[in-house]
Amino acid sequence: MYPGDLVYHKEHEWVRVEGDVAVIGISHFAQDQLGEVVYVDLPSTGDAVTADETFGEIESVKSVSELYSPVSGEIVEVNDALSDTPETVNADPYGDGWMIKVKMSDASEIDALMSAGDYEAFVNE
Amino acid sequence: MSDQLYKTPLYEEHIALGARMVPFAGWAMPVQYEGIIEEHKATRSSAGLFDVCHMGQVRVFGFGAFDFLQSLLTNDLGLIATLGEAQYTLMCDEDGGIIDDLIVYHTGDLEYMIVVNASNRETDLDWMRARLAESVHAAEVEIADESDRTALLALQGPRALEIIGELAGEGFEPPARFTIAEARLDATPVLLARTGYTGEDGVEIVCHAAHAAGLWRMLLSFPEVTPCGLGARDTLRLEMGYPLYGQDMDRGVDPVSAGLGWTVARDKGPFVGSEAIERVREAGAQRRLTGLLVDGAVPRPGMSVLHDGVEVGKVASGTYSPTLSTGIATSYVPVALSEAGTVLEVAVRKKTVRAVVTRPPFVRSTSLSKAQA
Numbered sequence: 001m002y003p004g005d006l007v008y009h010k011e012h013e014w015v016r017v018e019g020d021v022a023v024i025g026i027s028h029f030a031q032d033q034l035g036e037v038v039y040v041d042l043p044s045t046g047d048a049v050t051a052d053e054t055f056g057e058i059e060s061v062k063s064v065s066e067l068y069s070p071v072s073g074e075i076v077e078v079n080d081a082l083s084d085t086p087e088t089v090n091a092d093p094y095g096d097g098w099m100i101k102v103k104m105s106d107a108s109e110i111d112a113l114m115s116a117g118d119y120e121a122f123v124n125e
Numbered sequence: 126m127s128d129q130l131y132k133t134p135l136y137e138e139h140i141a142l143g144a145r146m147v148p149f150a151g152w153a154m155p156v157q158y159e160g161i162i163e164e165h166k167a168t169r170s171s172a173g174l175f176d177v178c179h180m181g182q183v184r185v186f187g188f189g190a191f192d193f194l195q196s197l198l199t200n201d202l203g204l205i206a207t208l209g210e211a212q213y214t215l216m217c218d219e220d221g222g223i224i225d226d227l228i229v230y231h232t233g234d235l236e237y238m239i240v241v242n243a244s245n246r247e248t249d250l251d252w253m254r255a256r257l258a259e260s261v262h263a264a265e266v267e268i269a270d271e272s273d274r275t276a277l278l279a280l281q282g283p284r285a286l287e288i289i290g291e292l293a294g295e296g297f298e299p300p301a302r303f304t305i306a307e308a309r310l311d312a313t314p315v316l317l318a319r320t321g322y323t324g325e326d327g328v329e330i331v332c333h334a335a336h337a338a339g340l341w342r343m344l345l346s347f348p349e350v351t352p353c354g355l356g357a358r359d360t361l362r363l364e365m366g367y368p369l370y371g372q373d374m375d376r377g378v379d380p381v382s383a384g385l386g387w388t389v390a391r392d393k394g395p396f397v398g399s400e401a402i403e404r405v406r407e408a409g410a411q412r413r414l415t416g417l418l419v420d421g422a423v424p425r426p427g428m429s430v431l432h433d434g435v436e437v438g439k440v441a442s443g444t445y446s447p448t449l450s451t452g453i454a455t456s457y458v459p460v461a462l463s464e465a466g467t468v469l470e471v472a473v474r475k476k477t478v479r480a481v482v483t484r485p486p487f488v489r490s491t492s493l494s495k496a497q498a
Contacts, residue, residue, distance in 0.1 A: 060161075
């Protein structure tokens with residue numbers, strides 16, 4: 001449920017590091033808590049994001065959550081498919097349900113994030 | 126889950142099914158099992174099973190029962206003179222404020238069963254008993270709160286009646302729409318009411334609390350039946366524009382403004398609130414409960430409804446419509462802005478989204494609309 005090649009933020013986003021780019025989505029725990037996702041509101045390519053600050057929001061029938069960026073940098077790609085098929089976030093949170101790709105301005109921010117094991121312990125608290 | 130919450134006779138069933146439990150009107154209730162949208166669609170396409178044991182049942186009986194209720198409730202009880210008939214009605218205060226919305230079932234000679242909202246059970250009983258005490262019928266009417274020993278399950282959807290038919294056995298004829306009748310499901314004695322809150326055909330099943338879990342399991346043994354929580358109940362009812370007490374109306378609203386003028390009899394004689402409601406009818410309502418189709422976000426209760434950037438109301442009920450894949454809401458807006466097609470906006474956190482005034486039901490084709498066509 002929490003792939004070992006990812007690192008995790010306390011607001012339940014994950015990061016897959018690909019060179020100097022961070023691919024960002026939300027965890028299995030987050031999508032399960034939300035329930036069936038009906039809207040994903042994402043920023044645009046070229047926008048700046050800051051670590052621990054919001055970059056968008058996600059809605060299910062019953063609730064809405066803000067999305068927090070685990071890293072700082074510039075958005076280089078947005079998963080536009082989620083506007084038509086937001087349920088992909090539930091079905092494949094670590095794959096096709098990714099949300100944004102960020103060219104990191106400070107790769108050391110990754111060190112502050114949790115490993116899969118630490119994150120799993122965190123959500124089970 | 127807090128220990129102070131009431132538990133329905135089906136609480137252990139919900140836990141066993143892995144339901145997500147939430148507090149609702151003082152009760153621990155399932156909001157969803159597998160998912161609200163999935164459960165919603167199962168009800169629209171096959172059959173959904175709902176625990177609605179939190180609702181209250183009040184039995185009113187005696188030689189004065191008809192006259193007393195006729196003086197207490199807004200609808201004309203004379204319209205359900207035949208045994209088994211049922212009616213949607215309101216209980217109002219002297220100012221025409223809505224105390225509760227109710228279904229009254231004519232369950233027997235000199236006897237009616239009233240289903241009340243869970244959140245209003247005590248208020249309703251106190252009100253009814255106080256009005257009875259000062260009534261000329263005080264000596265000839267009994268009010269009995271049957272809620273604790275009475276269970277209520279709803280089986281709703283296009284397949285609901287065939288499932289009930291299988292359990293009821295040969296020769297079973299389902300009750301007509303908006304009537305109630307005795308039946309046995311397998312061996313369990315029940316009252317079957319052809320009513321519901323989903324817009325689908327189906328039944329609400331009244332039984333003794335001790336039989337609820339057995340009946341629940343028996344109904345779930347049919348692969349066509351999906352257990353559904355309060356989440357789906359809310360999306361289903363709002364797609365039909367059915368009002369929810371506490372969101373769409375309360376003590377501060379009269380029936381005419383709530384769009385429920387059709388439940389207020391004009392010529393049955395005086396009843397509690399009749400003069401106040403008549404005054405609203407003559408003067409015309411200032412605001413009206415209005416349906417909204419909302420783009421690009423889920424409208425939620427309390428959000429501002431805007432016209433040309435100026436707040437003209439608040440979202441009363443709001444949710445996502447799984448059938449239409451869009452936001453739907455109700456709001457009290459000035460009558461001048463309540464015409465279908467009027468374009469308003471809803472303020473959703475940092476943005477505003479388009480909201481078009483639409484006369485409910487938002488979803489027009491269901492097993493119920495087809496059965497009535």
